[in-house]
Amino acid sequence: MTTTTLEKAPLEKTPPAEALKGVPGLTRPSQPAHIIKDDAEAIAVAEALARDVIGTASQRDQNRDLPVAELNAFSQSGLWSINVPKAFGGPEVSYATLTRVVQILSAADPSLAQISQNHLGVVAAIRTVSDEAQQCLLFGEVLKGVRFGNAFSEFGSKRAVDFETRFTDAGDHVIVTGRKFYSTGALLAHRVPIVALDDQGRAWYAIADRDAPGLTVINDWSGFGQRTTASGTVILDQVKVPKTHLVPGYKGYETPTADGAIFQIIQVSVDIGIAEAAIKDTIEFVRTRTRPWVDSGLDRASDDPYTIQAIGGLTLRLHAAEALQEKAGLAVDAAVAAPSAESVAKAQIAVAEAKVLSTEIAIEATNKLFELAGTRSTLAEHNFDRHWRNARVHTLHDPVRWKYAILGNYALNGVNPPLHAWS
Template sequence: MTIAGQKIEPAAVAVPGLPRPTAHAHVIRDDAEAIAVAHGIAERIRPGAARRDAERIWPIEELDAYSQSGLWSINVPKVFGGPEVSYATLAKVIEIVSAADPSIGQITQNHLGVVAAIRTVSDEVQQRLLFGEVLRGTRFGNAFSEFGSKRAADFETRFVDAGDHVIVTGRKFYSSGALLAHLVPIVALDEEGRAWYAIADRNAEGLTVIDDWSAFGQRTTLSGTVILDGVKVPRTHLVPGYKGYEVPTADGAIFQIIQVAVDTGIARAAIEETIDFVRGKSRPWVDSGLERASDDPYTIQAVGALTLRLHAAQALQDVAGHAVDRAVANPSAETVAQAQIATAEAKILSTEIAIEATNKLFELAGTRSTLAEHHLDRHWRNARTHTLHDPVRWKYAIVGNHALNGVNPPLHAWS
């Protein structure tokens, strides 16, 4: 990481939280404005993305601009003063931002997922309180996954009742966004083994965020360790997340479609970089007899194939977004399964085109594209790291089992 111009390697260092914004965030009016604002944020964060990746610079100013832009409240319901854009629009926003910097795109995921969960499971009083925080510009991080558990859905973090608050104890990893958040939703179990979101203040006593994220990709998601040593969380901020999976809801598909959009954005950026490099820097092959690498018929065919598959992934992402909209508006076993299946199909294509495009970049651009000065390896590293979320071999199984045997997907955040 780099702080105040000094480069520091990742280490087990506890990091204090940032102050909350002094100005209220902008509130987006409609879907068209959300797309326009996303393009503006992308232009702002793109120039420094390669350097932030190379030196692990925390995206503090970029994240502040992003959350203050209004894009972090776009799924707050209209009845509470939010824009409530289509989930197809929300996914496109994440794709646009992720094409500029997928680490910043990914940091948004759990925030927007928790906003969706609050809509599903919270009562009106809690919704008004927490949506008000989001509309003012408060960022949720996450403390969901645990490093040593047998399965992703197994949790050891627990809370105990203490009257007007609960006390949370445990240890989390893969905590994207927690380091630079204002509030940290913690997945913790009650005495009955039910999972809640205990939304703690980032600077709460006993809550420690450690910058020890060392993955070779998505390096500035800052997805390290959160230690919870008797953290007090007021009951007003205890969200019954388990209710979102007791009956069919769109909550799981919403978490998933944001993952889809991050990968689509990575693929989009890689293809754009390939085209730019081939046009301006690559040399034609010695046997081609051509003056320009961009006239190579094999390169033309390969870029055409990549472009086609990217467009197919984008189209399925859009289909999935509208399926999620229908499931949010009218949750039932049928509408939720349709949203899950459409999102699984989009996840398959977005994963495959992200890996293919980031790998093909070097084959088509040539040897000089591997030089460190171009920083193009970050696309492959980001794709390979991020696509390890929610493996697509299980998405194929979900789609196939539904088509062949009429079996609906399971209800959880990974489906």
Template sequence: MNIAVNAGSLAGTPQPVQQPVPGPVRPSEPAHIIRDDAEAIRVAEHLAAAFRAGAAERDRTGARPAAELDAFSQSGLWSINVPRSHGGPGVSYATLATVIAIISAADPSIGQIAQNHLGIVAAIDTVSEAEQKALLFGEVLRGTRFGNAFSERGTKRAGDFETRFTEDGDHVVVRGQKFYATGALLAHLVPIVATDGEGRAWYAIAERDAPGLSVIDDWSSFGQRGTASGTVLIADVRVPKTHLVPAWKGYERPSANGAIFQIIQAAVDAGIARAALDDTIDFVRTKSRPWIDSGQDRASDDPYTIQAVGDLTIRLHAAEALLERAGQAIDAAVAAPDATSVAAAQLATAEAKVLTTEAALAATNRLFELAGTRSTLAEHNLDRHWRNARTHTLHDPVRWKYAIVGNHALNGVAPPFHAWS
């Protein structure tokens, strides 16, 4: 079922529900398992066609995409980076990025909700022992969705965590508070970033409805409304040690974990750009009027509009090409992780993130300039593209990506090695 949010009085902004929301029921049937990269693309395109139909209305009303997420995770796309050695498809990260871009062009909230799940799957593959991999990958292959309780607000830096755990026999007990918890509302399991007595970060993967774990639907951003990226309260939540994943190990030696989280962010932005450009072209063709000085009968024959659409198309294609290149670099780093291959993956992903950010912001802004005043009417809800782009591109600021790429080119300095790079 969809968890609806009451419509607000200001510009249709949904007003968040402030009480804890129960978690979803686990799927009764095992999820499909994708066979190969080509099937992953086909399934993504099929789902995107269905997701696109209700995306504008979900944004307008604040409805959460519960049914859509069930279809998404049961389709097999939530297990596409489970390694083949553990029964998964193990598709290329270039393919994974394409899948997320396709889904995000239909509804970027749904694309973003999958991000942390797929990142956790990659982290488990990097840091977990064989027994834990078998246990957790088995859950994913059955259709279990991981959420996210990573970030905290109020700390000095994004990488500072006040959430802690203590040991209690074969469990740990976690206490803290999280925000920006994308995916937690509609997850089956919630990975919580918590630190031990030595300050090392772990993923404590809790049941969504574990006693003491409360997910509050208080996400009030003007964009990415469907992600429900609100608050998670963690009051002495017990997590079995079988579900305690040593996240810190992913950053004690070279790994592609940070680049994997980043490329999925870039893919969401590529999808937003694609949706905005497609809607611009459709609106200009079917609804816009030519400018009085153009001498044209159709807006689509306006030479300045033609030039602008050509510019946006080239920029988007360049961004998509860099996204594919970054996926290939990540594949190489996953296959043979060392300082060189991981740095190459980080740099390629940083470049992709710059261009996907710029393409998303340019396409969503110029939509209105090219389509005209009529495109701003509430009945079209085209402003959702700009709101989604402006909100999502704030993840991991691109001004630092320029610095990473430039410092490497000029001074041979490798990118910083952490979860945001």
């Protein structure tokens, strides 16, 4: 799919969230997804898609309209298979490019960008832990346009890594029972990877069909930010999953691999995209609508030296976050190519640095918007509060105070970060 093709293909009207309640699943795409050929095309396609979705993103946020048509265009564009290895027919772009793609989409609609996060992470995990036959099968599905959602986290567990969902062996398949929450993308997925424990307490990805009997996705996400990710509840009542789709995810954390860093770096990209959008809206509003302060003696708010300084600081920190994101992406590439305790730790540390700065600039930029743009910017017609709401909710994924601790312990005591999906 070329950039021109994306621009000429208008999106269908997005049905409201209510219209999807009770729907057992979504049909598979009628045509195979496009396959991106290289890093440059991935960026170009992302930019074209962003232009298509940005105009209605605020309305979707206000109405909680799920991005159904937008998501179909996103996954069919080929951007959901960009980390499939070349050996299996994928483009295998650099993770520096992948994160740039997610940032571009996040600046247009961060909910849409976040929906892809777990899919891309699971694709990376399949590369790490699956045997060749399973890789061939699952990568083949992804290249055709199949979307993975997720059913990872659980609402009532003591810690995020404590899972009660389990599966039992039933011959050529397993049977999964449990309940999940924060299941981003599951409602709109074709397949739902479920984190479930075996009888030894090891965590697997049981990749269930979205329409499998006993699998229910409830559209009950009520968070005040990232409102259209449909990150609600998944109920698993004796769900059958063929062993061909049972992925030994635990192997990605038994020895050093880049899996955790990959899950984390995509979070970075979502936050940088939110910050980018907020700064852009701040600049445009100050230039065109904000009145200069009464004591300034100026005709234009954009000539206010304090505002100029503040915009300079925000822009600087945004660019610094982008630079750390690119550096982290290259470190992830190195860890994927040659995983070792050293290369993986370097990737984790680079991602942690980017995570700290991306969180801080997202919160700062979305808050500073109102201070610099003034009271007019708080009017509901602008819906600028969506930037702050999205940043505040998404950056809660994992606490930055622990990232600082990881960075300090590595620098001071040579202690490598722990191996899990939050590190």
